[in-house]
Amino acid sequence: MIFTLTMNPCLDRYLYVDKLVVDDTIRVKKVVDYPAGKGIDVSRVIKELGGVSVAISLLGGETGRKIEEMLDKEGVIYSTIRVDVETRTNIILETSEGQYRFSMPGRKVSKKKLQSVLEILNAIVRKDDIVVISGSLPKGVSPDFYTGIIFTLKQWGVYVYFDADGEKLRAGLLGNPDVIKPNEHEIQRLIEKEIRTLKEYKEEGLKLLEKYNLKEILLTLGSKGSMLISHESCYYAKPLNVKVKSAVGAGDSFLAAYVLKSEIGKEEAFRWANAAGNAAVMTPGTELCKKDDVLRLLSMIEVSEI
Structure with missing residues (x-):
């Protein structure tokens, strides 16, 4: 069975406008909402391609319920850990001149709810299952959280894919995931070195393996x-x-x-x-x-x- 874990999900709200004009009223032509968060996206794609997965995420407030309704509509199976804070909403302005992305800060999640993540995983994940861990962490949560989660899953015999950036990626690697999925910027930040050729990517990749x-x-x-x-x-x-x-x-x-x-x-x-x-x-x-x-x-x- 495939599970995805999204610790810091959000709702992406797209506002379509012609252009931005200082000190003028901007008329929004269209508003489109998407359930977002990297692990949630992975589960949505798995569903679209005919597979089955369970999207585990921390959701709160009316925004969290809206994300659940959207996942219901798409037929994505999910397991929600309800938190006492409102799930964040990101704003994306789509104009004729380009795109402007406003990533909103999340709010702190209680230690009790963070502990619930491990409890949920323990309850539903079994040996030889796959868990995809993706994205950022809630405000105030140490990157070491990923170290512990991944290490524990590996002790249970779970196959772990991990997709994160910066200190979160470094910390998660200490938990010994099976597979990582960096992009070109993330891998260069990880090794603190600029890479120019495919041969160099291969060489540095083998060192990381x-x-x-x-x-x-x-x-x-x-x-x-x-x-x-x-x-x-x-x-x-x-x-x-x-x-x-x-x-x-x-x-x-x-x-x-x-x-x-x-x-x-x-x-x-x-x-x-x-x-x-x-x-x-x-x-x-x-x-x-x-x-x-x-x-x-x-x-x-x-x-x-x-």
């Missing part, structure tokens, strides 16, 4: 494509020439497809991941990939070994 006892690194490189680095092989895929509407959610779509298809083999799962990532940029706002687009793009993905 050895240092942290990882099985695989899924590396998304934006317009430069993606890589799958493991001890046995290193695969690379170029991005497709598709019309880009929004790159938001592409990495989550990539990860979701790989996790869902991992049983069919690394190379084929990597192909599915790339099809999903490319399909995601074809959708507006924070919409994720569509299954029909993924299936149409799948045969176009070219995977080579480095």
